[in-house]
Amino acid sequence: MRKPCCDKQDTNKGAWSKQEDQKLIDYIQTHGEGGWRSLPQAAGLLRCGKSCRLRWINYLRPDLKRGNFAEDEEDLIIKLHALLGNRWSLIAGRLPGRTDNEVKNYWNSHLRRKLIKMGVDPNNHRMSRTLLSYQHHHGITSATSSGSKSQESQPSQIAKSPGENDQLSDAASCLDDDTCALPDLNLDLTMTVPSSPNSASEKQRSEESKVLRGTQNAASPTLLLFN
DNA sequence: AAGCGACACAACCGCCAGGCA
DNA sequence: GTGCCTGGCGGTTGTGTCGCT
Structure with missing residues:
Protein backbone atom coordinates (compact mmCIF):
# COMPACT_ATOMS: atom_id res chain seq x y z
CA MET A 1 0.00 0.00 0.00
CA ARG A 2 1.34 3.35 -1.03
CA LYS A 3 2.10 5.75 1.72
CA PRO A 4 -0.10 8.83 1.45
CA CYS A 5 1.75 11.94 0.46
CA CYS A 6 0.71 13.56 3.72
CA ASP A 7 -1.33 12.95 6.81
CA LYS A 8 -4.69 13.76 5.39
CA GLN A 9 -6.46 14.22 8.67
CA ASP A 10 -4.18 17.09 9.60
CA THR A 11 -4.46 18.95 6.33
CA ASN A 12 -6.85 21.50 4.96
CA LYS A 13 -8.63 20.80 1.74
CA GLY A 14 -10.58 22.86 -0.70
CA ALA A 15 -10.13 26.46 -1.65
CA TRP A 16 -7.07 28.34 -0.47
CA SER A 17 -7.44 31.37 1.74
CA LYS A 18 -5.53 34.60 1.15
CA GLN A 19 -3.47 33.93 4.26
CA GLU A 20 -2.46 30.52 3.00
CA ASP A 21 -1.53 31.96 -0.38
CA GLN A 22 0.57 34.62 1.28
CA LYS A 23 2.37 32.10 3.45
CA LEU A 24 3.18 30.00 0.43
CA ILE A 25 4.37 32.98 -1.60
CA ASP A 26 6.50 34.26 1.24
CA TYR A 27 8.08 30.88 1.80
CA ILE A 28 8.89 30.24 -1.85
CA GLN A 29 10.24 33.75 -2.34
CA THR A 30 12.58 33.14 0.58
CA HIS A 31 13.53 29.52 0.03
CA GLY A 32 12.72 28.88 -3.60
CA GLU A 33 10.69 26.11 -5.14
CA GLY A 34 11.18 22.47 -4.32
CA GLY A 35 11.06 20.28 -1.26
CA TRP A 36 7.31 20.20 -1.56
CA ARG A 37 6.88 17.45 0.96
CA SER A 38 8.48 19.35 3.76
CA LEU A 39 7.32 22.76 2.59
CA PRO A 40 3.91 22.84 4.27
CA GLN A 41 5.32 22.30 7.72
CA ALA A 42 8.19 24.68 7.14
CA ALA A 43 5.85 27.33 5.80
CA GLY A 44 3.30 26.80 8.53
CA LEU A 45 0.64 25.50 6.20
CA LEU A 46 -1.81 22.75 7.00
CA ARG A 47 -1.73 21.54 3.44
CA CYS A 48 -0.49 18.58 1.52
CA GLY A 49 2.80 19.23 -0.26
CA LYS A 50 1.27 18.32 -3.55
CA SER A 51 -1.49 20.78 -2.95
CA CYS A 52 1.09 23.51 -2.27
CA ARG A 53 2.93 22.70 -5.45
CA LEU A 54 -0.23 22.77 -7.49
CA ARG A 55 -1.34 26.03 -5.95
CA TRP A 56 1.99 27.62 -6.74
CA ILE A 57 2.32 26.24 -10.25
CA ASN A 58 -1.23 26.91 -11.32
CA TYR A 59 -2.12 30.07 -9.50
CA LEU A 60 0.53 31.90 -7.55
CA ARG A 61 3.55 31.85 -9.82
CA PRO A 62 4.39 35.45 -10.76
C1' DA B 1 -37.64 35.29 -6.65
C1' DA B 2 -36.69 30.46 -6.81
C1' DG B 3 -35.22 26.36 -9.05
C1' DC B 4 -32.44 24.17 -12.21
C1' DG B 5 -29.03 23.00 -15.55
C1' DA B 6 -24.83 24.29 -17.95
C1' DC B 7 -20.53 26.05 -17.66
C1' DA B 8 -15.83 27.46 -15.91
C1' DC B 9 -12.21 26.71 -13.14
C1' DA B 10 -9.77 25.36 -8.92
C1' DA B 11 -8.36 21.50 -6.55
C1' DC B 12 -7.76 16.59 -5.62
C1' DC B 13 -6.43 11.80 -6.67
C1' DG B 14 -3.88 8.08 -8.38
C1' DC B 15 -0.29 6.63 -11.17
C1' DC B 16 4.25 6.85 -13.16
C1' DA B 17 9.13 7.96 -13.92
C1' DG B 18 13.52 9.48 -12.33
C1' DG B 19 16.89 10.06 -8.76
C1' DC B 20 19.23 8.26 -5.05
C1' DA B 21 20.88 5.31 -1.31
C1' DG C 1 19.43 -4.61 -9.10
C1' DT C 2 16.06 -3.03 -5.72
C1' DG C 3 13.21 -0.25 -3.03
C1' DC C 4 11.95 4.21 -1.42
C1' DC C 5 11.03 9.06 -2.04
C1' DT C 6 9.70 12.86 -4.63
C1' DG C 7 8.07 15.55 -8.38
C1' DG C 8 5.23 15.68 -12.22
C1' DC C 9 1.33 14.50 -15.10
C1' DG C 10 -3.35 13.56 -16.71
C1' DG C 11 -7.98 12.42 -15.40
C1' DT C 12 -11.61 13.50 -12.53
C1' DT C 13 -14.34 15.80 -9.11
C1' DG C 14 -16.13 19.73 -6.44
C1' DT C 15 -17.92 24.14 -6.27
C1' DG C 16 -19.15 28.74 -7.47
C1' DT C 17 -21.39 31.49 -11.07
C1' DC C 18 -24.43 32.54 -14.71
C1' DG C 19 -28.37 32.31 -17.58
C1' DC C 20 -32.75 30.47 -18.57
C1' DT C 21 -37.41 29.04 -17.31
Whole structure:
Protein backbone atom coordinates (compact mmCIF):
# COMPACT_ATOMS: atom_id res chain seq x y z
CA MET A 1 0.00 0.00 0.00
CA ARG A 2 1.34 3.35 -1.03
CA LYS A 3 2.10 5.75 1.72
CA PRO A 4 -0.10 8.83 1.45
CA CYS A 5 1.75 11.94 0.46
CA CYS A 6 0.71 13.56 3.72
CA ASP A 7 -1.33 12.95 6.81
CA LYS A 8 -4.69 13.76 5.39
CA GLN A 9 -6.46 14.22 8.67
CA ASP A 10 -4.18 17.09 9.60
CA THR A 11 -4.46 18.95 6.33
CA ASN A 12 -6.85 21.50 4.96
CA LYS A 13 -8.63 20.80 1.74
CA GLY A 14 -10.58 22.86 -0.70
CA ALA A 15 -10.13 26.46 -1.65
CA TRP A 16 -7.07 28.34 -0.47
CA SER A 17 -7.44 31.37 1.74
CA LYS A 18 -5.53 34.60 1.15
CA GLN A 19 -3.47 33.93 4.26
CA GLU A 20 -2.46 30.52 3.00
CA ASP A 21 -1.53 31.96 -0.38
CA GLN A 22 0.57 34.62 1.28
CA LYS A 23 2.37 32.10 3.45
CA LEU A 24 3.18 30.00 0.43
CA ILE A 25 4.37 32.98 -1.60
CA ASP A 26 6.50 34.26 1.24
CA TYR A 27 8.08 30.88 1.80
CA ILE A 28 8.89 30.24 -1.85
CA GLN A 29 10.24 33.75 -2.34
CA THR A 30 12.58 33.14 0.58
CA HIS A 31 13.53 29.52 0.03
CA GLY A 32 12.72 28.88 -3.60
CA GLU A 33 10.69 26.11 -5.14
CA GLY A 34 11.18 22.47 -4.32
CA GLY A 35 11.06 20.28 -1.26
CA TRP A 36 7.31 20.20 -1.56
CA ARG A 37 6.88 17.45 0.96
CA SER A 38 8.48 19.35 3.76
CA LEU A 39 7.32 22.76 2.59
CA PRO A 40 3.91 22.84 4.27
CA GLN A 41 5.32 22.30 7.72
CA ALA A 42 8.19 24.68 7.14
CA ALA A 43 5.85 27.33 5.80
CA GLY A 44 3.30 26.80 8.53
CA LEU A 45 0.64 25.50 6.20
CA LEU A 46 -1.81 22.75 7.00
CA ARG A 47 -1.73 21.54 3.44
CA CYS A 48 -0.49 18.58 1.52
CA GLY A 49 2.80 19.23 -0.26
CA LYS A 50 1.27 18.32 -3.55
CA SER A 51 -1.49 20.78 -2.95
CA CYS A 52 1.09 23.51 -2.27
CA ARG A 53 2.93 22.70 -5.45
CA LEU A 54 -0.23 22.77 -7.49
CA ARG A 55 -1.34 26.03 -5.95
CA TRP A 56 1.99 27.62 -6.74
CA ILE A 57 2.32 26.24 -10.25
CA ASN A 58 -1.23 26.91 -11.32
CA TYR A 59 -2.12 30.07 -9.50
CA LEU A 60 0.53 31.90 -7.55
CA ARG A 61 3.55 31.85 -9.82
CA PRO A 62 4.39 35.45 -10.76
CA ASP A 63 4.94 34.74 -14.46
CA LEU A 64 1.44 33.46 -15.06
CA LYS A 65 -0.51 35.26 -17.73
CA ARG A 66 -4.07 34.35 -16.73
CA GLY A 67 -7.12 35.82 -18.39
CA ASN A 68 -8.70 34.84 -21.66
CA PHE A 69 -6.81 32.91 -24.27
CA ALA A 70 -5.93 34.84 -27.39
CA GLU A 71 -6.98 33.52 -30.76
CA ASP A 72 -3.45 32.56 -31.69
CA GLU A 73 -3.13 30.72 -28.41
CA GLU A 74 -6.30 28.82 -29.23
CA ASP A 75 -4.95 27.90 -32.64
CA LEU A 76 -1.70 26.77 -31.16
CA ILE A 77 -3.42 24.58 -28.59
CA ILE A 78 -5.53 22.95 -31.25
CA LYS A 79 -2.53 22.31 -33.44
CA LEU A 80 -0.44 20.99 -30.62
CA HIS A 81 -3.24 18.81 -29.37
CA ALA A 82 -3.60 17.33 -32.83
CA LEU A 83 0.06 16.53 -32.71
CA LEU A 84 0.67 15.62 -29.10
CA GLY A 85 -2.69 14.49 -27.79
CA ASN A 86 -3.45 15.10 -24.14
CA ARG A 87 0.12 16.02 -23.27
CA TRP A 88 -1.01 19.14 -21.50
CA SER A 89 2.30 19.92 -19.94
CA LEU A 90 4.01 19.82 -23.31
CA ILE A 91 1.32 21.96 -24.84
CA ALA A 92 1.47 24.42 -21.97
CA GLY A 93 5.22 24.57 -22.39
CA ARG A 94 4.65 26.18 -25.76
CA LEU A 95 2.40 28.81 -24.26
CA PRO A 96 4.36 31.17 -22.05
CA GLY A 97 2.48 32.07 -18.90
CA ARG A 98 0.01 29.23 -19.24
CA THR A 99 -0.19 26.14 -17.09
CA ASP A 100 -1.06 22.61 -18.04
CA ASN A 101 -4.12 22.76 -15.82
CA GLU A 102 -5.28 25.96 -17.46
CA VAL A 103 -4.78 24.57 -20.94
CA LYS A 104 -6.50 21.35 -20.00
CA ASN A 105 -9.49 23.19 -18.56
CA TYR A 106 -9.68 25.49 -21.54
CA TRP A 107 -9.57 22.58 -23.87
CA ASN A 108 -12.30 20.70 -22.05
CA SER A 109 -14.58 23.67 -21.61
CA HIS A 110 -14.03 25.67 -24.81
CA LEU A 111 -11.97 24.13 -27.54
CA ARG A 112 -13.42 20.66 -27.36
CA ARG A 113 -16.87 22.08 -27.80
CA LYS A 114 -15.67 24.39 -30.51
CA LEU A 115 -14.22 21.54 -32.53
CA ILE A 116 -17.33 19.46 -32.06
CA LYS A 117 -19.37 22.38 -33.26
CA MET A 118 -17.14 22.55 -36.34
CA GLY A 119 -17.80 18.89 -36.91
CA VAL A 120 -14.34 17.81 -35.89
CA ASP A 121 -13.77 14.96 -33.52
CA PRO A 122 -11.67 16.52 -30.75
CA ASN A 123 -10.01 13.20 -30.01
CA ASN A 124 -8.47 12.65 -33.38
CA HIS A 125 -9.00 16.03 -35.07
CA ARG A 126 -10.82 14.47 -37.93
CA MET A 127 -14.28 14.92 -39.31
CA SER A 128 -16.60 13.02 -37.05
CA ARG A 129 -18.03 9.99 -38.82
CA THR A 130 -21.23 10.12 -36.82
CA LEU A 131 -21.49 13.79 -37.61
CA LEU A 132 -20.92 13.10 -41.28
CA SER A 133 -23.74 10.63 -41.14
CA TYR A 134 -25.86 13.11 -39.26
CA GLN A 135 -25.07 15.85 -41.77
CA HIS A 136 -25.78 13.53 -44.63
CA HIS A 137 -29.18 12.66 -43.26
CA HIS A 138 -30.04 16.27 -42.50
CA GLY A 139 -28.70 17.79 -45.65
CA ILE A 140 -26.02 19.80 -43.90
CA THR A 141 -23.16 20.36 -46.30
CA SER A 142 -20.48 21.89 -44.15
CA ALA A 143 -19.84 22.44 -40.50
CA THR A 144 -19.80 26.04 -39.45
CA SER A 145 -18.85 27.65 -36.22
CA SER A 146 -21.93 29.79 -36.14
CA GLY A 147 -24.98 28.06 -35.00
CA SER A 148 -27.93 28.18 -32.73
CA LYS A 149 -27.88 26.49 -29.39
CA SER A 150 -29.88 23.61 -30.74
CA GLN A 151 -27.38 23.08 -33.53
CA GLU A 152 -24.64 23.08 -31.01
CA SER A 153 -26.27 20.55 -28.79
CA GLN A 154 -26.86 17.93 -31.38
CA PRO A 155 -23.28 17.19 -32.36
CA SER A 156 -22.26 17.26 -28.76
CA GLN A 157 -24.95 14.74 -27.97
CA ILE A 158 -23.61 12.61 -30.74
CA ALA A 159 -20.12 12.92 -29.39
CA LYS A 160 -21.26 11.85 -25.96
CA SER A 161 -23.12 8.88 -27.26
CA PRO A 162 -22.23 5.43 -25.95
CA GLY A 163 -19.94 5.03 -28.90
CA GLU A 164 -17.62 7.69 -27.61
CA ASN A 165 -15.17 5.16 -26.29
CA ASP A 166 -14.89 3.67 -29.71
CA GLN A 167 -13.48 6.81 -31.19
CA LEU A 168 -9.98 5.45 -31.40
CA SER A 169 -11.03 2.52 -33.45
CA ASP A 170 -13.29 4.83 -35.33
CA ALA A 171 -10.32 7.04 -36.02
CA ALA A 172 -8.39 4.07 -37.24
CA SER A 173 -11.16 3.09 -39.57
CA CYS A 174 -11.21 6.68 -40.67
CA LEU A 175 -7.74 6.26 -42.12
CA ASP A 176 -9.03 4.90 -45.36
CA ASP A 177 -11.91 7.29 -45.54
CA ASP A 178 -11.18 10.44 -47.49
CA THR A 179 -14.25 12.16 -46.17
CA CYS A 180 -12.68 12.23 -42.75
CA ALA A 181 -10.41 15.11 -43.63
CA LEU A 182 -10.79 18.26 -41.64
CA PRO A 183 -13.07 20.76 -43.26
CA ASP A 184 -11.53 24.10 -42.54
CA LEU A 185 -8.95 23.70 -39.86
CA ASN A 186 -5.81 25.33 -41.05
CA LEU A 187 -3.20 23.30 -39.31
CA ASP A 188 0.14 24.59 -40.38
CA LEU A 189 2.18 22.53 -38.02
CA THR A 190 5.67 23.55 -38.73
CA MET A 191 7.39 22.68 -35.50
CA THR A 192 10.23 24.95 -34.64
CA VAL A 193 12.67 25.00 -31.81
CA PRO A 194 11.04 27.08 -29.13
CA SER A 195 12.20 30.62 -29.29
CA SER A 196 11.53 31.41 -25.67
CA PRO A 197 13.86 29.55 -23.37
CA ASN A 198 11.50 29.91 -20.43
CA SER A 199 8.85 27.75 -21.95
CA ALA A 200 10.33 24.38 -22.68
CA SER A 201 13.04 22.60 -20.82
CA GLU A 202 15.54 20.34 -22.50
CA LYS A 203 13.74 17.35 -21.10
CA GLN A 204 10.51 18.61 -22.46
CA ARG A 205 12.03 19.17 -25.87
CA SER A 206 13.42 15.68 -26.01
CA GLU A 207 10.04 14.40 -24.94
CA GLU A 208 8.41 16.40 -27.69
CA SER A 209 10.82 15.15 -30.28
CA LYS A 210 10.17 11.61 -29.10
CA VAL A 211 6.48 12.20 -29.54
CA LEU A 212 7.01 13.74 -32.94
CA ARG A 213 9.19 10.88 -34.08
CA GLY A 214 6.68 8.40 -32.82
CA THR A 215 3.95 10.20 -34.61
CA GLN A 216 5.84 10.16 -37.85
CA ASN A 217 6.93 6.57 -37.56
CA ALA A 218 3.43 5.47 -36.91
CA ALA A 219 2.27 7.30 -40.02
CA SER A 220 -0.49 8.52 -37.81
CA PRO A 221 -3.62 10.03 -39.30
CA THR A 222 -2.61 13.21 -37.60
CA LEU A 223 0.07 13.73 -40.19
CA LEU A 224 -2.50 13.81 -42.89
CA LEU A 225 -3.76 17.02 -41.42
CA PHE A 226 -0.71 19.04 -42.18
CA ASN A 227 -0.51 19.34 -45.90
C1' DA B 1 -37.64 35.29 -6.65
C1' DA B 2 -36.69 30.46 -6.81
C1' DG B 3 -35.22 26.36 -9.05
C1' DC B 4 -32.44 24.17 -12.21
C1' DG B 5 -29.03 23.00 -15.55
C1' DA B 6 -24.83 24.29 -17.95
C1' DC B 7 -20.53 26.05 -17.66
C1' DA B 8 -15.83 27.46 -15.91
C1' DC B 9 -12.21 26.71 -13.14
C1' DA B 10 -9.77 25.36 -8.92
C1' DA B 11 -8.36 21.50 -6.55
C1' DC B 12 -7.76 16.59 -5.62
C1' DC B 13 -6.43 11.80 -6.67
C1' DG B 14 -3.88 8.08 -8.38
C1' DC B 15 -0.29 6.63 -11.17
C1' DC B 16 4.25 6.85 -13.16
C1' DA B 17 9.13 7.96 -13.92
C1' DG B 18 13.52 9.48 -12.33
C1' DG B 19 16.89 10.06 -8.76
C1' DC B 20 19.23 8.26 -5.05
C1' DA B 21 20.88 5.31 -1.31
C1' DG C 1 19.43 -4.61 -9.10
C1' DT C 2 16.06 -3.03 -5.72
C1' DG C 3 13.21 -0.25 -3.03
C1' DC C 4 11.95 4.21 -1.42
C1' DC C 5 11.03 9.06 -2.04
C1' DT C 6 9.70 12.86 -4.63
C1' DG C 7 8.07 15.55 -8.38
C1' DG C 8 5.23 15.68 -12.22
C1' DC C 9 1.33 14.50 -15.10
C1' DG C 10 -3.35 13.56 -16.71
C1' DG C 11 -7.98 12.42 -15.40
C1' DT C 12 -11.61 13.50 -12.53
C1' DT C 13 -14.34 15.80 -9.11
C1' DG C 14 -16.13 19.73 -6.44
C1' DT C 15 -17.92 24.14 -6.27
C1' DG C 16 -19.15 28.74 -7.47
C1' DT C 17 -21.39 31.49 -11.07
C1' DC C 18 -24.43 32.54 -14.71
C1' DG C 19 -28.37 32.31 -17.58
C1' DC C 20 -32.75 30.47 -18.57
C1' DT C 21 -37.41 29.04 -17.31
